[in-house]
Amino acid sequence: xxxxxxxxxYLVTQMGNDKSIKCEQNLGHDTMYWYKQDSKKFLKxxxxxxxxxxxxxxxxxxxxxxxxxxxxxxxLHINSLELGDSAVxxxxxxxxxxxxxxxxxxxxxxx
Amino acid sequence: QKEVExxxxxxxxxxxAIVSLNCTYSNSAFQYFMWYRQYSRKGPxxxxxxxxxxxxxxxxxxxxxxxSSKYISLFIRDSQPSDSATYLCAMKAGTASKLTFGTGTRLxxxx
Numbered sequence: 001x002x003x004x005x006x007x008x009x010y011l012v013t014q015m016g017n018d019k020s021i022k023c024e025q026n027l028g029h030d031t032m033y034w035y036k037q038d039s040k041k042f043l044k045x046x047x048x049x050x051x052x053x054x055x056x057x058x059x060x061x062x063x064x065x066x067x068x069x070x071x072x073x074x075x076l077h078i079n080s081l082e083l084g085d086s087a088v089x090x091x092x093x094x095x096x097x098x099x100x101x102x103x104x105x106x107x108x109x110x111x
Numbered sequence: 112q113k114e115v116e117x118x119x120x121x122x123x124x125x126x127x128a129i130v131s132l133n134c135t136y137s138n139s140a141f142q143y144f145m146w147y148r149q150y151s152r153k154g155p156x157x158x159x160x161x162x163x164x165x166x167x168x169x170x171x172x173x174x175x176x177x178x179s180s181k182y183i184s185l186f187i188r189d190s191q192p193s194d195s196a197t198y199l200c201a202m203k204a205g206t207a208s209k210l211t212f213g214t215g216t217r218l219x220x221x222x
Contacts, residue, residue: 004154031207033209033210040119040214041119041149041197041199041214041215041217042212042214042215043155043199043212044212045209045210045211048209050207055207056209058209090154090155092154096206096207098160099145099147099157099160099201099210100155100157100210101157102147102154102155102156103154104153104154105152105153105154107152
């Protein structure tokens, strides 16, 4: 029974396309996140939602738009994909005072 | 200068060795310190979670935090080939703050 699940696992798409990644957690956590991991394995936060409210919005291009329909879901929509968007995108969730539980990642390749 | 510095390795040790992994940081507001393990093509998983300074032990793993030196360590005793992974340190200032990661150290335990 997967705690944090992301779909799709792999996404290959052409430059200029629009794509979405979905995330769901069944842990009852209040907070959900999107992180981007580059080719050097560096994990950088993009967004954080607490109970459907945006609380962290790092310096991310406007082409990236998160949406949280409810506490258990956080989706990421990316418009006009660029080559530099190629990375692994991780969804995570956490209770208020503990570490994060990560999903298994979505490997995005823009060609 | 990055907020959290971590030697990327790779670090190669024989089975049974004691492994020492380290991170330094510059933000004195960090109070919560974590270590994550990430296997290839998987999401990071939480190994250790500590608050403020001191030691914490869990099986073969010991986490140390020295806030005066802004230095944290993870020790792995009796290392096994299954410990081969990338180890990421992470830290945050408050319970609701974002988690800032080091770049990760790749560890290889050989037979």
